[in-house]
Amino acid sequence: MAILVDKNTRVLVCGMTGKEGGFHTGQMIDYGTSVVGGVTPGKGGTEYLGKPVFNSVQEAVDVTNPNAAIVFVPGPFAVDSVLECEAAGIPFVTLISDWIPIHDELRMVSRIRANGTTRLLGGNCAGIITPGECKMGIMPGNIFKPGDVGLVSRSGTLTYEIVWEMTRAGIGQTTCVGIGGDPLPGTRFIEVMEMFEADPKTKAVVLIGEIGGSDEEQAAEFIRTMSKPVVTFISGRTAPPGKRMGHAGAIISGNTGTPQSKVDSMLSAGAKVADRTSDVPRLVLESLAALV
Numbered sequence: 001m002a003i004l005v006d007k008n009t010r011v012l013v014c015g016m017t018g019k020e021g022g023f024h025t026g027q028m029i030d031y032g033t034s035v036v037g038g039v040t041p042g043k044g045g046t047e048y049l050g051k052p053v054f055n056s057v058q059e060a061v062d063v064t065n066p067n068a069a070i071v072f073v074p075g076p077f078a079v080d081s082v083l084e085c086e087a088a089g090i091p092f093v094t095l096i097s098d099w100i101p102i103h104d105e106l107r108m109v110s111r112i113r114a115n116g117t118t119r120l121l122g123g124n125c126a127g128i129i130t131p132g133e134c135k136m137g138i139m140p141g142n143i144f145k146p147g148d149v150g151l152v153s154r155s156g157t158l159t160y161e162i163v164w165e166m167t168r169a170g171i172g173q174t175t176c177v178g179i180g181g182d183p184l185p186g187t188r189f190i191e192v193m194e195m196f197e198a199d200p201k202t203k204a205v206v207l208i209g210e211i212g213g214s215d216e217e218q219a220a221e222f223i224r225t226m227s228k229p230v231v232t233f234i235s236g237r238t239a240p241p242g243k244r245m246g247h248a249g250a251i252i253s254g255n256t257g258t259p260q261s262k263v264d265s266m267l268s269a270g271a272k273v274a275d276r277t278s279d280v281p282r283l284v285l286e287s288l289a290a291l292v
Contacts, residue, residue, distance in 0.1 A: 002130035002175045003150070003195040003202075004092060004119070005068065009134045012066035012090065013038040014057065014073055014081045017048050021072030024096075024138050025049055028070075031141040033134050036064035039081075057084040068092040070127065070136045075099035078123065079108040086111070086118040094136045095122030095186065102183070109184045120186025126156030126178035137178065147172015149284060150196040152189060153208035154181050154215075158235060162208060162280050169281035171288075174202045181210070189219035197226050204229045204287050206280060207271070211236035211259050220265035229287035230271040231280055234262045 011028070015021040016038025026049055029035050037052045037060050044055030054060040057069070069090045073081040078097035085093045100108075100123050112120045121128060127137015131144040143160060145167045153159040156178055163176060177192050179185045189207060196202045205228055209216040216234065223230050237259040266273050272283045 002133065003192070003199050004121070004175065004177065005128055005130050005134040005136055007034075007133040009068050009092075009136070010034050010036045010064070010066045011134075011136055012036060012057070012060050012064065012069040012085075013051075014069060014071045014085065016040060016051070016072070017043055017053060018072060018074075020096075022048065024072065025051075027141065028135050031135040032132075033136065036060075036066050057081075057088045057090070061088045061090065066090060068094070068136065070094045070096060071122075072096055075123075076101065076104075079104040082108055082120065083111065086115065090118060092119045093121070093186075094125070094127050095120060095180075096125060096127060096138060097122075098124040098182075100124070100182065105182060105184045109186055112186060121177070122180040122182075122186055124182040125180030125185075126153075126159060128175065128177050130175045131173055139176070139178075143167055144176065145172040146174075148174055148201055148203040149206060149288075150174045150192075150199065150202040150204075151176040151206040151208070152192040152196070153178055154210050155208055155235060158208050158210075158233070158277065162206065162233065162277050165278055166206075166281050166284065169285065171281055171284055174199060179215075183213065185215075189215045190222050193219050193222050193226070193230075197222075197228060202228065203291060204231065204284055206230075206284060207232045207266075209234045209262055211262075216262040217265045220262075220269040220271070223266070223269040223271050229290065230266075230269075231274060231283045231287060232266045232271050233274045233277060233280055234259050234266070237263075
């Protein structure tokens with residue numbers, strides 16, 4: 001099994017004919033993802049990469065019946081694209097775009113959560129992949145391998161690094177989820193951990209966190225109740241307080257969001273904490289061996 005996406009996921013691509021959207025749509029199609037069409041205002045009635053293009057999300061939904069959408073629209077316009085997908089009844093939307101104005105992001109996330117009809121992943125995320133079945137995002141599909149370990153991460157680059165280490169060690173993945181590095185993610189760590197706990201195929205979980213915010217600490221409270229082992233890696237341990245490190249949400253404010261507080265919360269919850277990315281596969285294998 002998997003969470004959120006699988007071989008039956010039918011994907012609509014918003015911004016498909018743009019430079020980034022076009023490149024990654026091609027990669028998704030090559031991976032085997034069922035891309036049913038795209039949306040670019042003004043280009044409706046054309047084809048791109050062998051898929052129909054529509055002027056609006058509602059037109060695309062009426063014809064192609066997608067059950068997921070991915071948004072590559074530039075940041076200043078991305079929120080309207082997400083809300084258009086929600087209004088058209090698409091239940092799952094992945095927002096890849098970054099540079100989204102914070103007030104727009106607040107409006108988007110607040111509305112999505114209040115209405116409760118659409119699951120939003122991102123923004124500023126790498127996307128999601130169920131190896132061998134569906135890839136919605138910008139990750140290199142060749143490094144992933146089907147298996148029984150779930151992964152959730154704020155960082156795309158660290159996801160690739162740790163997944164490659166895991167795959168080389170013979171550890172496959174059920175689903176890998178990038179929640180994104182913005183201060184207001186549409187889906188949080190704890191929500192993904194709940195899905196992995198409920199997924200019978202997932203035997204263990206890897207959580208990749210970083211400085212800033214309190215999502216990791218909140219996830220740690222749920223980890224205390226989990227029946228499955230959890231391995232974590234927290235990046236940014238040497239970051240100076242008050243300086244943003246990479247992601248918009250990766251900033252320590254006072255005593256909140258520090259790497260040590262996150263490490264301490266994970267250890268207290270019973271999770272294993274890797275000091276280096278290369279330690280993750282060993283800790284995962286130890287956790288899986290303890291289940292036998």
